[in-house]
Amino acid sequence: MLIELDSVLVAFGSKTALDRISVTLDQKRIGVIGLNGSGKSTFARLLNGLVTPTSGMVRVGGIDVAKGTKAARKQAGFIFSNPDLQIVMPTVFEDVAFSLRSSKLSKDEVRAKVLTTLKRFGLQDLVDEPAHSLSSGQKQLLAIAAIVINQPKLIIADEPTALLDLANTRAVAELLLEELDQQVVLVTHDMSLAERCDVVVRFDNGEILEIGDPKTVVAKYLRVYA
Amino acid sequence: MISIYRVGDSRLHRWSAGPKLIGLLVLVTAISVVGDNPWFIAGGFALAFVFYLVAFVDRSSGYTSGLNEFAIQLWKLKWLIAVVFLPQLFFEHFLIALLHTGRVLDAVLLASVFSATTKNADLIRAIEKACQPLARMGVRPEAVSLVFAMTVNAIPMVIQFVANVKEAQQARGLNPKITLMAVPVLVASLKYADDFSEALLARGVEL
Numbered sequence: 001m002l003i004e005l006d007s008v009l010v011a012f013g014s015k016t017a018l019d020r021i022s023v024t025l026d027q028k029r030i031g032v033i034g035l036n037g038s039g040k041s042t043f044a045r046l047l048n049g050l051v052t053p054t055s056g057m058v059r060v061g062g063i064d065v066a067k068g069t070k071a072a073r074k075q076a077g078f079i080f081s082n083p084d085l086q087i088v089m090p091t092v093f094e095d096v097a098f099s100l101r102s103s104k105l106s107k108d109e110v111r112a113k114v115l116t117t118l119k120r121f122g123l124q125d126l127v128d129e130p131a132h133s134l135s136s137g138q139k140q141l142l143a144i145a146a147i148v149i150n151q152p153k154l155i156i157a158d159e160p161t162a163l164l165d166l167a168n169t170r171a172v173a174e175l176l177l178e179e180l181d182q183q184v185v186l187v188t189h190d191m192s193l194a195e196r197c198d199v200v201v202r203f204d205n206g207e208i209l210e211i212g213d214p215k216t217v218v219a220k221y222l223r224v225y226a
Numbered sequence: 227m228i229s230i231y232r233v234g235d236s237r238l239h240r241w242s243a244g245p246k247l248i249g250l251l252v253l254v255t256a257i258s259v260v261g262d263n264p265w266f267i268a269g270g271f272a273l274a275f276v277f278y279l280v281a282f283v284d285r286s287s288g289y290t291s292g293l294n295e296f297a298i299q300l301w302k303l304k305w306l307i308a309v310v311f312l313p314q315l316f317f318e319h320f321l322i323a324l325l326h327t328g329r330v331l332d333a334v335l336l337a338s339v340f341s342a343t344t345k346n347a348d349l350i351r352a353i354e355k356a357c358q359p360l361a362r363m364g365v366r367p368e369a370v371s372l373v374f375a376m377t378v379n380a381i382p383m384v385i386q387f388v389a390n391v392k393e394a395q396q397a398r399g400l401n402p403k404i405t406l407m408a409v410p411v412l413v414a415s416l417k418y419a420d421d422f423s424e425a426l427l428a429r430g431v432e433l
Contacts, residue, residue, distance in 0.1 A: 089347075
């Protein structure tokens with residue numbers, strides 16, 4: 001799916017978060033790196049309509065996100081770094097089923113679909129568990145399951161492994177970078193994950209400093225800050 | 227204090243959420259209205275006790291399991307009882323304070339056994355159904371039920387904030403008190419509400 005940003009400026013009061021950036025991306029795994037406050041999370045939020053550009057245009061899959069926010073959100077799921085924020089319903093089953101609330105599926109169809117999805121993510125034994133009692137890794141898998149069940153074309157993950165241990169980071173990374181069929185935009189501080197993408201975009205001070213081969217972009221970044 | 231659903235197959239578990247919710251509302255309202263009658267309050271307490279026995283009946287231990295659950299629940303409520311009961315002693319006669327506290331205790335016990343035997347999804351559907359007639363007045367039943375679900379969901383988060391703030395203050399050598407904890411817990415809750423609303427938008431929810 002084509003992601004297009006045309007001269008996008010995002011300002012919060014007097015602070016410029018993104019400064020007239022233009023970029024076109026269509027790779028399947030897109031890594032986004034940069035220091036805190038460099039603009040990478042604002043970029044990710046633009047793609048889902050969580051942030052509206054002050055000027056310029058954001059198009060995802062041909063949809064102008066500012067004008068067709070609802071349609072844009074339908075085709076682009078968003079995963080936050082803190083999975084607690086994404087849990088809407090009290091139990092694991094209910095939370096995933098919540099994503100299908102506007103579908104026209106029957107109760108039995110919803111149940112079957114949710115159970116299949118939970119099995120795919122290894123959460124089948126936690127169906128009736130309170131979602132907040134899960135481990136951080138399980139919560140993040142639950143958050144991804146709740147997004148994937150709607151079969152979006154794009155998944156935007158904003159530092160999805162930031163709060164996870166090594167084992168859970170590996171599980172979530174495998175899922176996002178290898179197993180999912182969807183296009184993925186992965187905002188991360190974990191350079192080993194960024195290197196596994198098809199392309200890496202490096203943000204710096206509200207601008208795109210570099211786009212290109214992951215290993216090259218990451219190596220340059222590490223030379224400056226590591 | 228606030229129970230969450232406990233898997234089970236008791237008679238109470240099998241009752242539909244809608245009638246059960248109406249029953250709870252009627253009982254709690256009755257206890258509030260006729261709250262000065264000690265027999266009524268004792269009856270409410272006895273009813274909650276019986277509900278606990280029935281809800282947690284176990285094949286191996288029979289009614290002992292329900293008895294334990296009831297005792298645990300009462301123990302959890304000790305601070306609530308203290309907070310409701312003690313200040314009243316300054317203004318009311320001992321027996322009146324006892325009656326008022328009993329009224330609150332009955333309501334909480336009945337509500338807790340209700341939530342322990344009712345799946346949230348069933349309850350939400352029941353609320354949505356109950357709100358359908360209000361749709362003509364512009365009320366959106368799905369929004370009402372969603373707000374309810376989110377409220378239930380926010381409780382463990384706020385409990386977690388309290389635990390985190392308490393731990394952080396202990397780590398700094400402070401003795402956690404309500405006065406010291408109120409502001410950080412409030413700030414954390416407001417931040418959570420802000421971030422959560424963004425997450426809801428990302429999941430396509432617009433209330």
